[in-house]
Amino acid sequence: MTRAPRTSQLVVIVAPLVAVLLLGGVVAVTRAGGSTAPAGPRALGPGAVTVTIDVEHSRFRPEVLRVRPHTDVRFVIVNHDPIGHEFIVGGPEVHARHANGHEPYHPRVPGEVTIPAGERASTPYGFDAPGPVEFACHLPGHYQYGMHGTVVVTPVSR
Numbered sequence: 001m002t003r004a005p006r007t008s009q010l011v012v013i014v015a016p017l018v019a020v021l022l023l024g025g026v027v028a029v030t031r032a033g034g035s036t037a038p039a040g041p042r043a044l045g046p047g048a049v050t051v052t053i054d055v056e057h058s059r060f061r062p063e064v065l066r067v068r069p070h071t072d073v074r075f076v077i078v079n080h081d082p083i084g085h086e087f088i089v090g091g092p093e094v095h096a097r098h099a100n101g102h103e104p105y106h107p108r109v110p111g112e113v114t115i116p117a118g119e120r121a122s123t124p125y126g127f128d129a130p131g132p133v134e135f136a137c138h139l140p141g142h143y144q145y146g147m148h149g150t151v152v153v154t155p156v157s158r
Contacts, residue, residue: 043154045071045127053087053135055115056080058142060087060135063149067127068156075135076122079115085142087113089125089135089151098138130155 043066044051051073054061058081067073077087088098089111098112106112113123127133136148 042066043068043152044073045069048072048074050074050076052076052078054078054080055085058083058085058137058145058147060137060147060149065149065151066154067151069128069130069153070126071153072124072126073151074122074124075113076120077113077115078120079117082117084114084116084139085137085147086139087115087121087123087135088138089123089133091133095134095136095138098136099143127151127153129153 045068047070049067049071051065053075055077065073075087075089077085079085086098086106088094088106094111106114109123111123111125113121115121130153133151133153134148135151136143
């Protein structure tokens with residue numbers, strides 16, 4: 001008569017197998033270039049670059065980007081949500097202005113764009129000085145929900 005393995009025996013047998021499968025999946029995604037954000041400390045630029053930002057469930061993905069000084073980014077924002085959003089990038093004064101006055105539509109101003117539901121839009125923005133620069137959606141309740149991110153302008157390392 002054979003007995004069913006005990007739970008502790010199953011854990012000893014199954015845990016290493018699960019770890020190997022998970023590690024294999026991570027390696028496969030990494031080799032396939034599965035990341036949309038710059039990996040690790042790698043920064044984009046300088047010069048002209050295009051970055052795609054996806055909006056899903058009222059969140060920006062990626063939430064953090066890294067660029068070098070003197071990088072001109074063309075942001076392409078793809079709105080997968082059934083509601084409209086805005087994409088505002090700039091210094092604190094820009095975000096203060098938008099947080100206090102909700103503009104339903106943004107004219108062609110670098111760093112400011114309206115993205116209707118299910119559509120895509122683009123806006124350019126130049127990054128020169130090292131430091132963080134915020135991007136956000138300031139429509140009512142969106143920022144508070146977590147719809148914001150950061151572009152980190154990294155100094156050139158020598």
